Amino acid sequence: xxxxxxxxxxxxxxxxxxxxxxxxxxxxxxxxxxxxxxxxxxxxxxxxxxxxxxxxxxxxxxxxxxxxxxxxxxxxxxxxxxxxxxxxxxxxxxxxxxxxxxxxxxxxxxxxxxxxxxxxxxxxxxxxxxxxxxxxxxxxxxxxxxxxxxxxxxxxxxxxxxxxxxxxxxxxxxxxxxxxxxxxxxxxxxxxxxxxxxxxxxxxxxxxxxxxxxxxxxxxxxxxxxxxxxxxxxxxxxxxxxxxxxxxxxxxxxxxxxxxxxx
Amino acid sequence: xxxxxxxxxxxxxxxxxxxxxxxxxxxxxxxxxxxxxxxxxxxxxxxxxxxxxxxxxxxxxxxxxxxxxxxxxxxxxxxxxxxxxxxxxxxxxxxxxxxxxxxxxxxxxxxxxxxxxxxxxxxxxxxxxxxxxxxxxxxxxxxxxxxxxxxxxxxxxxxx
Numbered sequence: 001x002x003x004x005x006x007x008x009x010x011x012x013x014x015x016x017x018x019x020x021x022x023x024x025x026x027x028x029x030x031x032x033x034x035x036x037x038x039x040x041x042x043x044x045x046x047x048x049x050x051x052x053x054x055x056x057x058x059x060x061x062x063x064x065x066x067x068x069x070x071x072x073x074x075x076x077x078x079x080x081x082x083x084x085x086x087x088x089x090x091x092x093x094x095x096x097x098x099x100x101x102x103x104x105x106x107x108x109x110x111x112x113x114x115x116x117x118x119x120x121x122x123x124x125x126x127x128x129x130x131x132x133x134x135x136x137x138x139x140x141x142x143x144x145x146x147x148x149x150x151x152x153x154x155x156x157x158x159x160x161x162x163x164x165x166x167x168x169x170x171x172x173x174x175x176x177x178x179x180x181x182x183x184x185x186x187x188x189x190x191x192x193x194x195x196x197x198x199x200x201x202x203x204x205x206x207x208x209x210x211x212x213x214x215x216x217x218x219x220x221x222x223x224x225x226x227x228x229x230x231x232x233x234x235x236x237x238x239x240x241x242x243x244x245x246x247x248x249x250x251x252x253x254x255x256x257x258x259x260x261x262x263x
Numbered sequence: 264x265x266x267x268x269x270x271x272x273x274x275x276x277x278x279x280x281x282x283x284x285x286x287x288x289x290x291x292x293x294x295x296x297x298x299x300x301x302x303x304x305x306x307x308x309x310x311x312x313x314x315x316x317x318x319x320x321x322x323x324x325x326x327x328x329x330x331x332x333x334x335x336x337x338x339x340x341x342x343x344x345x346x347x348x349x350x351x352x353x354x355x356x357x358x359x360x361x362x363x364x365x366x367x368x369x370x371x372x373x374x375x376x377x378x379x380x381x382x383x384x385x386x387x388x389x390x391x392x393x394x395x396x397x398x399x400x401x402x403x404x405x406x407x408x409x410x411x412x413x414x415x416x417x418x419x420x421x422x423x
Binding site: 027028029030033082083084085086087088091092095119120124125127128129130131132133134135136138139140158203206207208210211212213215216218219220223224237238241242244245246248249 | 269272273275276277278279280281282283284285286287302338339340342343346347349350351353354355356357358359360361362363365366367380381384385387388389391392
């Protein structure tokens with residue numbers, strides 16, 4: 001980013017702090033954490049009176065630099081996917097910068113490394129999705145054969161959501177199609193006699209999509225005083241739940257229609 | 264399915280989700296253990312009090328305390344463990360059933376399920392808020408810092 005000979009401009013600090021906060025939001029960190037990251041980095045590196053306002057979709061950061069002028073930046077957050085190790089690394093980065101262990105160049109290098117962190121290899125996430133959905137089916141009262149079906153369908157669903165995310169398909173459509181596909185597969189498995197209870201299997205698989213953590217975080221944000229963020233997370237959770245249930249409900253209807261029965 | 268095994272299922276399911284959420288590998292057992300603890304507390308408290316929300320509240324408080332303790336000693340944000348460990352408790356299914364009922368036009372069913380879902384999410388959020396405040400009251404991080412040594416310890420540096 002910056003060569004060591006050039007003095008650090010306030011704009012560079014602004015960019016660094018805002019990017020760190022953007023990564024926190026993109027990786028599934030809380031809103032207050034993004035705000036604290038931006039303010040902490042900006043004030044540790046240079047600025048006075050740093051102020052940040054973040055919602056799940058935008059970061060606004062401003063501070064007064066050593067030149068006595070006010071600087072500000074707006075960053076939009078469009079894609080979000082869970083990457084908790086990034087959140088933890090940014091947390092450590094902020095702490096080390098504030099304690100003086102890292103200077104601007106060090107923080108920038110570390111941030112660059114965090115940004116380039118990869119997710120898990122495909123096979124690991126496939127198995128993780130299978131384990132998650134399979135054991136959720138057991139937890140929700142499914143039998144062993146239901147869990148096996150759920151694991152297989154869940155692994156497929158995790159590939160599908162990855163594919164949709166790469167093709168920049170909107171979340172609503174991706175959730176709808178994913179839930180519909182998973183429901184059809186589970187009903188098909190039951191008709192083949194592989195799964196005993198279709199409902200238990202479907203709910204286990206759909207745990208991959210369902211916004212349980214989102215609705216809980218919405219209430220946590222609201223309790224913590226981040227009202228705008230809480231309301232928008234709640235709206236997001238309701239939209240994904242709507243998409244999933246339209247997909248699953250539609251697939252149910254279609255299946256019954258094809259099987260020649262009324263619902 | 265025999266009930267004593269349920270915390271184990273919760274732990275394995277959580278481990279799967281923790282890997283999907285890109286939690287560091289050595290943190291996965293911590294999150295899974297938190298989920299097992301939480302599920303055990305949930306089963307116990309909700310069967311004793313016969314109220315689901317009370318059970319969820321107690322379970323979330325226990326998960327929050329566990330995460331705050333571990334996070335203070337490892338110098339990591341507690342929420343990376345919390346997000347994974349609350350997954351079995353979190354009312355994802357409730358959100359789904361609520362919207363499914365309204366898609367089917369069952370308004371009354373949607374309303375009652377929706378209220379129960381909001382209540383569950385609220386109970387979990389309140390339990391987590393309580394444990395977070397408790398950790399701050401004890402200044403858990405400072406205590407842990409005294410015990411583990413100066414701030415720039417080896418474990419604080421990122422792994423290559």
